[in-house]
Amino acid sequence: MTDERVAEYESTADEPDKPGAFQRWYDHVTDDWSREKPWYELPKALGLAQLIGIRDTLRQQNLYDTSRLPAVNPTTAPPFEERFLTERTPDGSWNDLEHPEMGMANTRFGRNVPLENTMRDDERMLIPNPRVVSLKLMTRDKLDAATAGNAIIASWLQFMIHDWFRHGTSPTDRPWVMPPVEGDTWPTPPVQVMRVPDDPTSPPDATGPRTFINTNTHWWDGSSIYGNDRAAQMFLREGSGGRLRLVNGLPPVPDDPDKDPTRTPGFWLGLGMMQALFTHEHNAVADHLAAAHPEFDDETLFQKARLVTCAVIAKIHTVEWTPAVTAHPTAAEALHVNWYGLAGEKLHDFVATFSKNEALRGIPGTRTEDYGVPYALTEEFVAVYRMHPLVPDDYDFRAAKDDAPTLGAKQFTELTGPHAVPILQNVSLGDLLYTFGTMNPGLVTLHNFPRGLQQYTRPDGKIMDMAALDITRCRELGVPRYCEFRRLLHLTVPKTFDEVTSNKEWAAELAEVYDGKLEDLDLIPGVMAEDLPEGFAFSDTAFRIFVLMASRRLNSDRFFTEAFTDDVYTPEGMQWVRDASMGTVLTRHCPELAPYVDGLPNAFGIWKRASSPS
Incomplete structure (x- = not known):
């Protein structure tokens, strides 16, 4: 393209910076250092220095492109329009102005490991039997709680996943059929x-x-509330004031049951809560911008409000959600550096006035960078986000005002699919959030998989074992097994099952299930068996993908980098993002939650309960 305005945005994004001699030396030293003494065992400053080197190494060596592999009838972007310079498209096209199809819906997942290491081994697809892995290694007897956090963590995770990735609807022919297991009580x-x-x-x-193929857009663009195409977006919009539609306080549902998102596997009360909350947030942003800019029409208000709301979501995930599940002081600092830079939140705005250096001021507002590999979410990223143990099985629904019972005790299975709809309609959003905020999620460990997902009845009546599915899916998608995964991410590789985990009972169970073959150990049970760093709800192995992809989702997105400006967002929109936190979102739309959220350093921390009625 030769358009002059396009050239303005792309002028600094032609070639990635090549690492200099010092950076190459630094990365090499920290790579070796991390094998001898991991970052979480070091003082904060040294641990942070090591994580920076680890991220540099991963950026240079663990981004692999699949888009250039042979293709027929590839997904193509719609014709360019001038408005694409300052607004997100419904399908994710034209975020990158030179490669407009990059990151759009129905384009390929990338990889974090060499492509030759992603070949599916058909002969060993069911070895060991995923159902045996599920029964012997995953089954939860009692919730092993992540005591520092609240269960909104699990709701938020599903909200993000529905934004980021989906492989599409599975065909019903040629399923993977698990061999029978002696004594199994599977009903069908x-x-x-x-x-x-x-x-x-x-x-x-x-x-x-x-x-x-990822049928969602790859960008952090709020697909879970805005949809992935123009038709879905227009159905969700009110048509005036830039607002989204609400029906009895909830996003609208199509009349066609085949298009009803509440009947899609994966929908549950926690997801519905987040969708409702951030639909309200979008509308609050639209109203704020309408008051400041009476000259804006509905389309302009909607697009600006969408930009602002997506940035609020990205900020919350970066500086609140992820630090809540990786609550180690060094990890929390590293994640804040992604957004605020080493300058920190207090000095960020001042430093940003004269510096474009990512390390000093954080990623937002710096140059767009894909490190020489077209941006896409990766199958390895999908794999480490298979964090079903975060979800509790047992819920006790109570009122925010006085802790009085509302729905009372419920099982997870009563909160899924269409079962969730009447609860969302009949119980206030504030009371639902209070219930989740005052209970803990689970740790992502062995023997902690939700019972309601180990035998999960989909809205269409089919019964699934999600633990067995997670194991099978990683194998099917060519995600390397545990030892190879660590090897390819520059981590030390265990030589025995006792080196995977200090839990002797778990090590013996792993050895039994995998018949003593350590290289056969699947990624998911491997990372769930690991000893967790202080404050972590999941493993350091999985965190390596976070270190790489958390920053990449910001670096590669023009609307978080070169277009993260007053001109694109409006000054009022940029101020909204600066002021926003999960706490402000919660209390803006559910003011009854202020006594529990105000004063908390992180709204994903466990809330105090109200005084129970006598």
Whole structure:
């Protein structure tokens, strides 16, 4: 493209910076250092220095492109329009102005490991039996709680996942059929896992690494409240004032049951709560901008409010949600550096007036950078976000005003699919959030998989074992198994099961299930068995993907970098983002939550309960 305004935005994004001699030396030293003494065992300053080197190494060595593999009828972007310079498109196209299809819906997942290491091993797809892994290693007897956090953490995770990735609807033919397990009480044997849809852009005669399509946009663009195409977006919009539609306080649902998102596997009360909360947040932003800019029409108000709301979501995830599940002082500092830089929150605005240095001022507002590899979410990223143990099985619904029972005790299975809709309609959002805020999520460890997901009845009546599915899916998608995964992420590799975990009972169980073959150990049980760093709800191995992809989701997105400006967002919108936190969002729309949220350093921490009625 030759458009002059496009050239203005792309002028600094032609070639990635090559690491200099000092950076190469620094990265090499920290890479070796991290194998001898991990970052979480060091003083904060040294640990932070090590994490910076780890991230540099991962950026240079763990981004792999699948978009240039052979393709037929690949997804293409719509024709360019001038408005794409200052607004997000419904399908994610034109975020990158030179490669407009980058990151759009129905394009391929990338990888964090070499493509030759992602080949599916069909002969060992069901070895060991994923159902055995589920029963013997995953089954939860009692919740092993992450005591510092609250269960909104689990709701938020599902909200983000519905924004970021989806492999599409699985075909019902040729399922993976689990061999029978002696004594299994599965109600409708055999246990089956439906396959991932084939990549329609992969040539029929293609050999080599398989590729897979993300039917969501890859960007942090609020797909879970805005949809992934124009038709879905227009259905959700009110048509005036830039607002989204609300029906009895909730996003609208199509009349066609086949398009009803509450009947899609994965919908539950926690997701519905977040969708409702941030639909209200979008509308509050739109109203604020309308008051400041009476000259804006509905379309302008909607697009500006969407930009602001997406930035609020990204900020909350970066500086609140992720530090809540990685509550180690060094990790929390590193994540704040992603947004505020080493200058910190108090000095950020001042430093940002004269510096574009990412380390000093944080990523937002700096140059767009993809480190020489077109941006895409990756299958390894999907794998480490399979954090179902965060979800509790047992809920006790109570009122924010006085802790009095509302719905009382409920099981997770009573909160999924269409079961969640009447609860969302009949119980106030504040009371639902209070219930989640005053209970703990689970740790992402062995023997902590939700019972309600180990035997989960979908809205269509099919029964699934999500633990067995997670194991099967990683194998099917070519995600390396545990030892190889660590090897490829520059981590030390255990030589025995006792080196995977200090829990002797777990080590013995792993050895039994995997018949003593350590290299066969799947990624998910491997990371769930690991000893956790202080304050962490999940493993350091999984955190390596976070270190890489958390910053990449910001670095590569023009609307968080070069277009993160007053001109694009409006001064009022930028101020809204600066002032926003999960606490301000919660109390803005549910003021009854202020006594529990105000004063908390992080709204994802556990809340105090109200005084119970006598």
